[in-house]
Amino acid sequence: MSRVRLTKTLVDEMPPPEKGQSFIWDTDVPGLAVRLTPTGAKAWVVQMRVRGGKERRMTIGYCNKVPLDMARKEARKVIATADLGRDPAQERKEAREVKPDTNPLFGEFAERWLTEVAGRRNRPGTLKNRRLLLKNHILPILAQKRLTDIQRRDIEDLHHRVSQKFPVAANRAVSLCSAIFSAAERWGMLTENPATKIERNSEEGRERYLTPEEIGRLQQALDQSQAQDSADVVRLLLLTGARVGEVLAMQWEHLNLDAGVWVKPAATTKQNKLHRVPLSAEAVAVLDKRRQQQADARRRATAPAGWVFPGDGANGHMTTIRTFWAAVCRRAGIDGVRVHDVRHTFASLLVSSGESLPVVGALLGHTQAKTTSRYAHLLDSALRGAADRVAILTKPKNEQV
Structure with a gap:
């Protein structure tokens, strides 16, 4: 079992194994490793010991999508969760097996939210604007994702993508996502709102008065x-x-x-x-x-x-x-x-x-x-x-x- 201090350059240059899987373990965060496959795929994995002494191994994400610092942060969180007596790997498995009605696609839940929440509280003009925001900027990215699969990084990517052309609409999109996820959290479908603490684009207040x-x-x-x-x-x-x-x-x-x-x-x-x-x-x-x-x-x-x-x-x-x-x-x-x-x-x-x-x-x-x-x-x-x-x-x- 090889152990080194992992760096981005080192991970990028690692050659794939001829067969099977190989692991390179991190010395900074014991339990974190890079898993390599013959196809060239590289993923962050974390290994932990859960209650009862069983060892579990869980994938955090692919190396080309999740930066090393975020992988280390997530690995520490997973290991700490295991130390508290929980089984993060089993919890993830159970979350994926949740029935669709308790873990719906974002697009399906957004439509329900428009009807049951926004439809009761918002004026017709506001409701129309929210539907357009969903249609034009949010649903093309999140519609087919399950609620529990959406992470804060997904919302940050959405904000960045929309900001390229519509910086103000990007802020509104994050706010709308946050409102939708808040309802899912209230209804017991989520334990955390992934659209919180997202850095927004600066907006200058528009002031124009008639002289x-x-x-x-x-x-x-x-x-x-x-x-x-x-x-x-x-x-x-x-x-x-x-x-x-x-x-x-x-x-x-x-x-x-x-x-x-x-x-x-x-x-x-x-x-x-x-x-x-x-x-x-x-x-x-x-x-x-x-x-x-x-x-x-x-x-x-x-x-x-x-x-x-x-x-x-x-x-x-x-x-x-x-x-x-x-x-x-x-x-x-x-x-x-x-x-x-x-x-x-x-x-x-x-x-x-x-x-x-x-x-x-x-x-x-x-x-x-x-x-x-x-x-x-x-x-x-x-x-x-x-x-x-x-x-x-x-x-x-x-x-x-």
């Missing part, structure tokens, strides 16, 4: 547009800071224009929580005008029931203003602004005018303070003004103007 001049040009373009339904959506986005999906799904029964209140149902909000929003007089005016127009169209004086922005689709209401937004921005000479940036603009105007972050968060429907903290840097001008006022008040009376 007062741009807001003026945008309002002028909205007034000149022939598509006033879509124009009213944008007006309400500017006046409420709501998400575009929330405005498009707005119903008259959720509005009390006399009190100036909009109660967003939990089903329409990102946080899946009811959100009560006070409406400004300008927002009420936009909505009241729409109510009168809809009432006139129906030839009745009572306020119309149903959607504030009705549409011809299956949902019964408008579902997008993407084309309109692109057109109105071109007309207003505004570049690089997404419709969601209108929400950021609403928040920036509040913060710059001196409103506190908790108030801004409450108006936007944020459930966590850290979500609103992205606007903290905009407090500088308001805080500087407050500090200047204090400085004036603390001057000696003979110096005060």
Whole structure:
């Protein structure tokens, strides 16, 4: 039994045996060896003594796929497990023999997760995005693997592969995998989530706010547009800071224009929580005008029931203003602004005018303070003004103007 300190170069240069198998054992980690076969295959194996004195030998992985340092780390873990009285080799064998319904293919379990977990918690738009992420980036790599066969290295390889073209999508793919594996862990199919502790690509937060001049040009373009339904959506986005999906799904029964209140149902909000929003007089005016127009169209004086922005689709209401937004921005000479940036603009105007972050968060429907903290840097001008006022008040009376 030959023993040497294994190195990558040494392993790469080892010649295969003419027949049978040969083993070269590591001096750094007793129990770790390289197994060579006549075909040239080289694999890391670990030998241990389990309860009862029996010796077990277990394959860790092929040398061209598992680096030496990882093999040593895994060998130490396996040997330590055996020292605690367990049988890692037998446990692996039993895991492979688990029935498919308790150790399903990742693709099958992901579909179940979409139905039983995401389908209950996520909005249709979020669910659609998650299906696309699975279809385009995750399932082509993991669909045919059993849950218990997927290791952290598999998720790291997936992240690296997707990162070549889509670095942000790679991060989202890992997060989605983690959510799916968490469910498998809760349901007793896994003992560990392999998608945790994966290093992500750095992401720069995107901040784009409309300037007062741009807001003026945008309002002028909205007034000149022939598509006033879509124009009213944008007006309400500017006046409420709501998400575009929330405005498009707005119903008259959720509005009390006399009190100036909009109660967003939990089903329409990102946080899946009811959100009560006070409406400004300008927002009420936009909505009241729409109510009168809809009432006139129906030839009745009572306020119309149903959607504030009705549409011809299956949902019964408008579902997008993407084309309109692109057109109105071109007309207003505004570049690089997404419709969601209108929400950021609403928040920036509040913060710059001196409103506190908790108030801004409450108006936007944020459930966590850290979500609103992205606007903290905009407090500088308001805080500087407050500090200047204090400085004036603390001057000696003979110096005060």
